[in-house]
Amino acid sequence: MSELAIGLVGCGRLARAGYLPALIAARGVRLAAVADPDPLRRETVVAVAGDAAAGCRVPAFHTLEGLLQGARVDAVVLATPVAAHLDDAQLAANAGVATLVEKPPAPDAAGAAALAALGPAPWVAFNRRFGAGQRAVRAALAGREDSDHGSGGERAPGSARPQRVDLMLELRYRRASWGAHTVGDEALLDLGPHLVDLARWLSGDEVAGVRAASLSHERAELELDLERGRATLRCAADRPHRELIEARGEDGHLLARHSEGGLVAGLCGRLARRGEPHPLVASLTAQLESFARAARGEPEPALATAADGHAVMAVLDAARACAGGGGRPVELAVAA
8 A cells, every 4th residue: 555645734842853753654654745834934844854764855835735736645634723724724624635633623612622523523632541651551441441341341221330430640841952943832722632632532532521720821721511521631731841740549448540741750750761762752653653544444543533632622611611610510411
């Protein structure tokens, strides 16, 4: 099967540190073109891509529109600021090109709903679904559900739902150390989408209610009522890198845990990863391979859909409404 020709739109920090090495490493894809309004950022990515491709120059364009007109691509990755996502995804949909939109998919639920209404609808780059530690936690919880209602993995009609699972999810980093060119979103919009998506994906539940325990530009703490439990989400854009997932059963005992980051762990991790891809690159590589299969029409349930993106942004909107309403919890409709 021929490689999927991908256009990379946005040549900022995430593209250089994440998507470019991931595109080089991923199977079944190749970087076919790039686009960015900044010529220096464009040329930096083109130079690295050329080195990896034995000097073959990747065509570069000022805009996605120019890329779609001047290059032959099967798909595009939108690693651009959130304000550009809907317009660019519309251009790609009009061209019939498969699209992977970086998180957050839109500034709010209305924008995410508009993305989901496109035809073809884009996929959303919640890459932490493809991290080894996160997948191990999900596998542990899925195995527990299977034991609750039989080895077939499907619950019989009228049978009892599995026991309660409570989640603690934390994601923090120092924004200044990342060095993004143009993005300085609030922590809720910057990091919150990953945590809300993980809460839904790990639990297999929709969010029924939201309480914003604390919201500021650099930090956010949310309490989510899930269909079968609760999730506490904490994110910060002004603290050392740390990622934490803890899943506990109804009696509080630990079911699964994943942790990375911290000062000591960060040093040990760098030593242990010598010769191995960075976790960001590894997760993006796996996500790109999944995206390529999905673009060819294969089922890829781990890849987040535009509907997932809409559900996530509805939770963030509810968190803002809670904070603006004096802390009163906000209920969300859950499909039967």
